[in-house]
Amino acid sequence: xxxxxxxxxxxxxxxxxxxxxxxxxxxxxxxxxxxxxxxxxxxxxxxxxxxxxxxxxxxxxxxxxxxxxxxxxxxxxxxxxxxxxxxxxxxxxxxxxxxxxxxxxxxxxxxxxxxxxxxxxxxxxxxxxxxxxxxxxxxxxxxxxxxxxxxxxxxxxxxxxxxxxxxxxxxxxxxxxxxxxxxxxxxxxxxxxxxxxxxxxxxxxxxx
Numbered sequence: 001x002x003x004x005x006x007x008x009x010x011x012x013x014x015x016x017x018x019x020x021x022x023x024x025x026x027x028x029x030x031x032x033x034x035x036x037x038x039x040x041x042x043x044x045x046x047x048x049x050x051x052x053x054x055x056x057x058x059x060x061x062x063x064x065x066x067x068x069x070x071x072x073x074x075x076x077x078x079x080x081x082x083x084x085x086x087x088x089x090x091x092x093x094x095x096x097x098x099x100x101x102x103x104x105x106x107x108x109x110x111x112x113x114x115x116x117x118x119x120x121x122x123x124x125x126x127x128x129x130x131x132x133x134x135x136x137x138x139x140x141x142x143x144x145x146x147x148x149x150x151x152x153x154x155x156x157x158x159x160x161x162x163x164x165x166x167x168x169x170x171x172x173x174x175x176x177x178x179x180x181x182x183x184x185x186x187x188x189x190x191x192x193x194x195x196x197x198x199x200x201x202x203x204x205x206x207x208x
Contacts, residue, residue, distance in 0.1 A: 035174070036098050042171035044100050045111025046181065047091040050164055052108070053126050054084040054091075057157055060130065060150060063138050067146035072198065080154065080191065090180065112167045128160015134208075144202060151195045152208040158188040158195075 037043035061077035061084075068074065095102050107115040108125045121131030130138075130153050141149055161184060168181035196206055 037100070037173060039100050039104070040106070040111070041173065042111045042168060043174050043177055044095065044098070045104070045106075045109075046164065046168040046172060046177070047095050048102060048104060049108050049111070049126055050161070050168075050184075051088045051091045051102070053129060053157075053161055053164065054088040056123075056129055056135075057081070057084045057154065057161075058088070060135070060138065060153060060157070063135075064146055064150040067138070067142045067150075069143075070147055073147045073150065076191070076194065076198070077150070083187070087180065087184070094174075094177065109164075111171070112164070126160060127163050128157045130157065148199065148202050148204045149208065151199050151202075152204070152206060155192055155195050155199075155206040156208070158192050162188050162192075 058081045061081035065074050065077045065081075092102060104110075109115055109117060109127075119125065120129075121133060123132035123135065124130065134153060138146065138149055138153065165181040165184040165188070169178050169185065172178045172181065192206075199206055
């Protein structure tokens with residue numbers, strides 16, 4: 001069952017890559033001036049913040065692929081890295097199409113009314129993000145310890161990502177971006193379910 005579920009996620013990741021072109025094309029076709037989001041909109045804020053959030057997930061995934069020989073974890077890490085790198089490219093590409101800046105003077109999560117939330121540590125800019133210390137720790141581990149720590153960090157990372165994506169699904173005005181956000185919710189929840197089982201197999205829980 002576990003192998004079948006991992007295979008399904010790999011297939012979903014491949015399908016997501018195909019969807020990248022379709023979603024980007026849909027945005028370029030929506031050329032109505034009144035539909036272009038403002039720089040302080042939820043659409044722009046989500047695109048900027050999730051691009052940063054995704055980048056850390058990609059970094060974590062490449063780290064663990066170098067720290068373990070376990071094929072199940074390496075396959076999951078590859079799928080996460082590929083899916084989120086491509087979604088990140090879409091988000092940044094939309095900002096270019098909208099001619100909006102990729103950085104903002106406002107704090108992260110301001111588009112969700114959470115710009116004043118306290119940071120959990122250096123590097124943890126948004127919900128679920130690992131701190132610099134946690135990222136450094138991951139690079140010191142290997143084998144089973146690296147697998148467990150990665151799965152724990154990525155579970156929390158996905159929980160934060162789902163929270164953000166649900167915010168866009170409610171607040172964003174560009175329909176294809178709302179669709180992408182909803183896809184993130186569903187895809188990352190599936191990966192959380194998979195990772196929970198993988199942690200259980202390793203005698204661990206999702207909490208680090």
